[in-house]
């Protein structure tokens with residue numbers, strides 16, 4: 208497939224627009240320094256009261272990636288049930304860990320940190336998918352994460368091996384695949400979600 212190559216000078220806005228959730232990946236490893244860079248982007252994300260309740264666990268090791276893969280629910284709207292083939296699985300994961308779930312804003316921090324990660328990845332032409340439909344207890348055990356930390360979510364990463372396009376929302380929010388395996392993601396139109404000075 209032809210992969211879209213972003214220009215190195217892509218603006219933040221262009222990066223935001225071009226990012227899509229990617230669920231099929233080339234089996235080419237991601238340099239660990241890039242993965243560290245993505246976590247660094249998360250480190251400096253906005254944080255309520257600057258409490259910084261998040262920590263990040265990078266997984267690149269093949270066996271561990273295979274075990275994590277088994278805990279994930281992929282693309283719930285695609286029927287019949289679907290998951291990436293063996294040769295298109297993520298090559299890395301970033302596990303988002305929370306050290307204080309009594310912090311009432313921690314989920315906002317997770318959202319902001321996750322977006323920083325996926326945008327930093329997009330800028331490097333690396334695809335990503337935020338994943339919350341996961342078996343957290345299994346991941347906690349598998350990675351020997353201490354009880355003082357809570358597994359919140361995963362971000363799957365890898366070089367892109369699928370084409371995803373945005374289309375205008377009509378009557379359903381469900382993403383779908385066409386006969387060429389292109390994933391279509393409906394997004395509500397700007398005019399339907401925006402108010403300027405009055406309703």
Ligand SMILES: Cc1cc2nc3c(=O)[nH]c(=O)nc-3n(C[C@H](O)[C@H](O)[C@H](O)COP(=O)(O)O)c2cc1C
Nearest residue numbers: 226227228280281282283336337338339340382392
């Ligand atoms: C909080 C959150 C949880 C998600 N969990 C999953 C998941 O468990 N499995 C999955 O395949 N995609 C998951 N996604 C990806 C969404 O399906 C995706 O963001 C949505 O379809 C819009 O597509 P886009 O990211 O390309 O704009 C999740 C996204 C978010 C923000």
